[in-house]
Amino acid sequence: MKIETFELERTQSLWENTVEYNLTETGIHPLTLEELLDDRELRRLHAVRIGYGQTNGSIELREAICALYPGTDRENVLVTSGSCEANFVTIWSLLEPRDELVLMLPNYMQIWGVANAFQIKVKPFYLKEELRWQPDLDELTALITPKTKMIAVCNPNNPTGAVLSEEARREIIRLAKQAGAWLYADEIYRGAEFSGQETPSFWKTYEKAIVAGGLSKAYALPGLRIGWLVGPHREIADCWARRDYTTIATAILSNRIAALALQPELRARILRRNRNVLQENIAVLKAWADGRKGLFRFIPPMAGGMVFLKYDLDINSTELVTKIRREKRTFIVAGDCFGMDRRLRIGIGSEKEYLTAGLRRIGETLEEIR
Template sequence: MNFSRFALERWQSTYENSVEYNLSESGVHPLTLGELCIDQEDLARCRLGYGVSNGTERFRSLVASLYKGATERNVLATIGAAEANLISILRLLQPGDEVVIILPNYMQTYGLIEALGGRIVPIWLRAENEWLPDPEEIASRVGPQTKFITFSNPNNPTGSVFGHSTIKALTAVADRHGCWILADEVYRGAERIGEETPSFWNEYPKTIVTSSLSKAYGTPGLRLGWVLAAQETIQEVWSYADYTKIAPPALSDLVGCRLLEQRARILDRTRRLLNQNWPNLKSWLDSRPGMFEYVPPKAAAICMTQYHAPINSSSLAERLRTERSTLIVPGDHFLLDGYIRFGFGNEAPYLLAALDRVGEMLDSIR
């Protein structure tokens, strides 16, 4: 089994904690434990044994309450959306299976499918179509040989959101051919504008939804996520989780419950950060005519930006890191050279100072 290097994750995890300015993060600036208003006695009482292998009933019920008609039996707690995606793919994929994957995408599912012997059929979202899928193209690429269709919604790296009509179109195609849908909804709840992104949950029985507390909630360090699916599917996915982690960390489960109990307040903070910062990033991009093209993101703290400068995206990112101690994500990590992904989930002064450094760098290249 050959795993290709997960370029985005290695880039971020190696450098994000050592640069002066990190614009590579796709979620909002992480919360501290102190900001979560957790009763100290609650923490002190937390017994650090093996946790409950599928997550505590309280945690699973809180997650289920986010999805119409779901119960705790539809939820399996995982180590972030990363493990949720892994064990879902282990359940769905056999070597040689064909998988339709909507790109650009966080490349975890792509790398896993490739390593596990799947055959990838890519469908590319395009900026001129606001990074939304074309239903006709999907209908033409999905067929009886398709094992599952996978994507992230909201989308990383573009921040686009598939609405009800796209959901209907995708589930209708899946239904026609009897294939599965694996919907990574880790950015749901991090909408800058409009309503919460509709979930694929409850739209079509052969659907697995994955998500976590990392992005919209600003707590990636908890490493807590979930798989949401029909009860029978949850039982099947659970049997892989016995091998991959035994149980979610007891402390994360406790903190995750307290976080979900304060969900409205936490998501208000997320929206405040997104709305406070997007105008700053937008006016900075717009103040450099001819340099950038972008589609305003609807969700997530990210903007996939095409740049017009004679430099490859990885070289640009590397120079920014080494010469200006500022981290961005090169489009190369999404197989889209000529783009960079800006993260704007931090506080405004930080973002503005970081953008100054990007501006200096680009001015020196042009």
């Protein structure tokens, strides 16, 4: 089976550890165990026997996830190796070659790549900048046919940081119902809203809705590699069976730490800490962009550690990003990775001083070109 290169992940994998300033991350500066847990909890971790654990996720972790989704029981939940595995097993389980998948773009391009490799017919619907990164609902409606097997969204969205309006959300649910299609929502950025108001989940909006979440972004714990799927019992069981072929289980230590991180008090502390980082850093980014009159245009994100900017310079985005990486040892993502040239995705979740220094270097190259 042929699969196209996952440009976004591949370029990050190649360069993120070789530069001085990596501003490609869309999560928030990761926590350490010491910042997360107290001495008693740390000691209890030392005593965990490092076996396989439960392959669909520990009971304690699945119960903690259930608490985030009212009306859910443990069999509605599958713990996965990051949200990327949740995306992968869902597409693999629910869709067949030649099925139609109506997919939100721009997007983290994993579902796009996997679905194309599985010979699923991908029909994109676009978030429009002129609509403040909302979809054109007439365009979306026109794409739905009796052959539509799934509508897949990323909400809050990567790379735009947009959250679907209530009108768009209702229309997407209505269209999925009308077509009898699966409604799949990658909700990994839920909890990382600048306003502190959590984006409503698509879970339980319709009997064929399935959602993915995880700890990599809003919770600042990407190294745990913990994601999850929440869906109907039968489909969750099917996805679990597929996982026997992929990674078998998630790490037992990660299950333990994740279950602690999702306890209400600690969870609230993590989300508060991360929101503060985002609010401080978006101000840094705005001041930097405002200081370069006429160079950028962007719609401020509503969630996630990233800003998606349009620049007014006569240079291709991959070329520009490569130049900045080579000359300034600073790394950001080219709009080309999302099929949208003349744009840059800049991660704003890092420590303020680090972000400020990275932006300064990017600014130097931009001014030289201007």
